[in-house]
Amino acid sequence: MAEKLLEVRDLVVKFKTDRGLVTAVNNVSFDVFRGKTLGIVGESGSGKSVTALSIMRLIPNPPGQIAGGTISFKGKNLLDIPLDNMRSIRGNKIAMIFQEPMTSLNPVFTVGNQIEEVFKLHQSELSKADRKNKAIEMLKLVGIPSPEKRINEYPHQLSGGMRQRVMIAMSLACQPDILIADEPTTALDVTIQAQILELMKKLQDELGMGIIMITHDLGVVAETCDDVAVMYCGNIVETADVKTLFGHPQHPYTKGLIESIPSFDSTTGIKKERLPTIEGMVPSLFDLPKGCNFQDRCKSASDKCRGGNGEPILAEIASGHQVSCFHPMNY
Amino acid sequence: MSDYLLEVKGLTKRFPIKGGLLGREVGAVNAVNNVSFSIKRGETLGLVGESGCGKTTLGRSLLRLIEPSAGQVLFGGQDITKFDALQMREIRRKMQIIFQDPYASLNPRMTIGSILSEPMEIHGLFLGRTERQNRLYQLLDQVQLPKDALNKYPHEFSGGQRQRVCIARALAVEPEFIVCDEPVSALDVSVQAQVVNLLMDLQSELKLTYLFIAHDLKVVEYISNRVAVMYLGNMIEVAESSELYGGARHPYTKALFSAIPKPNPNIHMDRILLEGDIPSPMNPPTGCHFHPRCWKVTDQCKAAYPAVTAQSQTHEYRCHNPI
Numbered sequence: 001m002a003e004k005l006l007e008v009r010d011l012v013v014k015f016k017t018d019r020g021l022v023t024a025v026n027n028v029s030f031d032v033f034r035g036k037t038l039g040i041v042g043e044s045g046s047g048k049s050v051t052a053l054s055i056m057r058l059i060p061n062p063p064g065q066i067a068g069g070t071i072s073f074k075g076k077n078l079l080d081i082p083l084d085n086m087r088s089i090r091g092n093k094i095a096m097i098f099q100e101p102m103t104s105l106n107p108v109f110t111v112g113n114q115i116e117e118v119f120k121l122h123q124s125e126l127s128k129a130d131r132k133n134k135a136i137e138m139l140k141l142v143g144i145p146s147p148e149k150r151i152n153e154y155p156h157q158l159s160g161g162m163r164q165r166v167m168i169a170m171s172l173a174c175q176p177d178i179l180i181a182d183e184p185t186t187a188l189d190v191t192i193q194a195q196i197l198e199l200m201k202k203l204q205d206e207l208g209m210g211i212i213m214i215t216h217d218l219g220v221v222a223e224t225c226d227d228v229a230v231m232y233c234g235n236i237v238e239t240a241d242v243k244t245l246f247g248h249p250q251h252p253y254t255k256g257l258i259e260s261i262p263s264f265d266s267t268t269g270i271k272k273e274r275l276p277t278i279e280g281m282v283p284s285l286f287d288l289p290k291g292c293n294f295q296d297r298c299k300s301a302s303d304k305c306r307g308g309n310g311e312p313i314l315a316e317i318a319s320g321h322q323v324s325c326f327h328p329m330n331y
Numbered sequence: 332m333s334d335y336l337l338e339v340k341g342l343t344k345r346f347p348i349k350g351g352l353l354g355r356e357v358g359a360v361n362a363v364n365n366v367s368f369s370i371k372r373g374e375t376l377g378l379v380g381e382s383g384c385g386k387t388t389l390g391r392s393l394l395r396l397i398e399p400s401a402g403q404v405l406f407g408g409q410d411i412t413k414f415d416a417l418q419m420r421e422i423r424r425k426m427q428i429i430f431q432d433p434y435a436s437l438n439p440r441m442t443i444g445s446i447l448s449e450p451m452e453i454h455g456l457f458l459g460r461t462e463r464q465n466r467l468y469q470l471l472d473q474v475q476l477p478k479d480a481l482n483k484y485p486h487e488f489s490g491g492q493r494q495r496v497c498i499a500r501a502l503a504v505e506p507e508f509i510v511c512d513e514p515v516s517a518l519d520v521s522v523q524a525q526v527v528n529l530l531m532d533l534q535s536e537l538k539l540t541y542l543f544i545a546h547d548l549k550v551v552e553y554i555s556n557r558v559a560v561m562y563l564g565n566m567i568e569v570a571e572s573s574e575l576y577g578g579a580r581h582p583y584t585k586a587l588f589s590a591i592p593k594p595n596p597n598i599h600m601d602r603i604l605l606e607g608d609i610p611s612p613m614n615p616p617t618g619c620h621f622h623p624r625c626w627k628v629t630d631q632c633k634a635a636y637p638a639v640t641a642q643s644q645t646h647e648y649r650c651h652n653p654i
Contacts, residue, residue, distance in 0.1 A: 043519040043520060043521060044519055159608045159609075160382075162608065189381035189382055189609075190381070190546070190548070190590040191381065191590045191605045192381075192608070193590065193592075194589075194592075194605075195604060195605070197592070198604060216519065216520055217520075217592065218520070218594040219591060219592030219593055219594045221594075222592065222593060222594045222596040223592045223593065223596070224592075243596050243597065246594065246595060246596050246597075247597075256521060257520055257521060258594065260520060260521055260523070260524035261520070261524075261549065262524075262527070262549040262550055262552065262553035262554075263549065263594070274528050274531070275524040275527055275528050275553070276524070277521065277524040277528060278521040278524075279525075281489050281491060281492075281521075281522060282489075282519070282521075
């Protein structure tokens with residue numbers, strides 16, 4: 001069994017808004033292991049990015065607030081340590097890459113400068129020349145051609161794929177234990193996406209970090225993740241290893257998501273006449289129904305789901321496979 | 332009447348680059364370069380390619396929202412590039428467009444009712460009060476929105492519902508041809524499928540013809556009868572969608588399809604990983620624009636741009652060393 005790096009238990013994150021208190025993340029628990037990738041899938045507003053930001057303690061407070069739970073990193077609860085001490089962990093032990101590489105790089109500094117800054121903060125013993133050499137080394141690691149020249153360029157001189165490589169170089173500069181990737185390829189074209197995902201896989205094999213891959217693309221999940229957690233309205237509704245999840249989805253929402261991907265069957269060339277869909281839309285977090293959050297869109301919803309028995313609770317139905325549903329699909 | 336609703340011949344859009352003290356032209360980008368294709372009545376032609384390949388420019392120049400630099404656009408046999416403003420307004424009733432971002436393409440200060448009425452107002456359709464009201468209800472019904480939507484504002488709707496409003500607005504003037512420019516890219520997965528189904532239902536109900544632009548190959552392949560692939564302003568391959576997936580001849584098409592992550596953890600395909608980035612269209616490579624990234628490149632590819640090879644009536648490609 002790989003080393004457990006991160007253990008999140010019963011995480012609750014709330015936001016104060018003009019319309020009242022909103023629970024963006026509700027009782028979320030998961031683990032991240034060394035050398036493994038955990039996928040967090042969900043639609044916009046499902047709480048996946050908020051979960052990631054909570055681990056980094058980057059939830060703006062106010063309006064946000066981590067209202068409960070623990071986030072243990074190698075046995076130490078990150079929620080207990082003073083915010084100032086978080087700096088020695090952020091970017092050093094746990095690093096993050098974001099969706100839009102242009103807005104997360106500073107346009108007025110060269111990319112070399114921005115990578116060197118990481119060393120300045122976390123490895124202050126390094127000399128200036130060492131920092132530069134290490135920055136060049138990082139750029140080489142992420143496959144940027146002629147890094148000695150690129151190091152003096154500004155973000156606008158690089159393409160989207162190159163910028164994301166720079167972001168990855170920055171995040172991996174201190175060899176973190178955990179890399180949180182929040183939709184790292186959503187803004188990129190498919191051929192570039194393939195390059196970046198391949199690169200992340202290769203670097204994980206070399207450096208052995210645990211990755212949290214946040215995405216809405218089930219294709220990316222299937223190709224890169226070992227374990228998956230599906231989020232809906234702030235809750236994890238199903239979690240399993242990737243093959244089980246795609247092979248035997250138990251929650252109607254997971255099943256619906258997988259089926260609604262247009263697929264081409266290369267062997268027959270026949271396509272389904274209509275795409276199976278999930279009816280309706282994600283309910284507003286301000287106005288969640290009583291009982292199961294998915295009841296209005298669910299074909300197997302019964303009175304049980306509509307509030308009589310409270311919310312469904314995430315329960316294990318097979319080894320390593322948990323689902324929160326009163327009527328799971330069954331094997 | 333010909334089978335083809337739309338025929339495009341040698342369409343080119345050139346954007347000059349101004350520079351220097353006097354604002355002289357220092358170069359040009361051929362965003363769309365000598366593209367020819369045709370779309371049959373009732374057919375959906377999918378148009379795919381990566382960002383900057385010219386697919387949106389092509390879509391817009393068909394409606395002359397961007398003025399093409401050269402070439403012909405024959406709509407129902409008439410060359411609309413020669414039309415004056417008045418004729419253009421009339422023909423636009425038959426050609427509509429749906430944009431990518433339903434948050435940006437609806438005026439936030441107008442109710443859904445006035446958004447949907449405006450195109451009919453402009454074209455003088457359904458003028459009577461009750462007639463207009465019935466038409467509005469009919470449109471909402473067609474895109475499966477509730478009747479009370481008419482008095483609401485765009486911010487009261489979700490992304491998927493807004494895109495339904497955009498579709499209803501395009502349908503308001505009873506068009507024959509709709510350019511769908513990335514209509515589902517901004518939507519969540521579960522909503523995407525709903526809108527794709529809606530577009531397909533409307534097509535069979537109203538006998539519409541679509542040009543469906545998207546970078547999501549799975550959606551394009553699903554909705555289209557034929558698919559055209561663009562790279563740096565050129566159309567490099569066109570084929571029946573069922574044929575293109577398995578039988579792509581152009582290496583770029585093959586690589587593009589192999590790059591899509593498959594939603595099945597049990598399949599591990601041999602992926603063709605393309606090296607490098609898309610070159611700048613300001614300064615495209617000589618010969619075949621794809622040659623610096625191609626694994627089948629020969630000297631011929633560096634020297635001359637490949638001509639169109641027609642493999643069958645429906646399958647054409649531009650490549651010196653096809654697969």
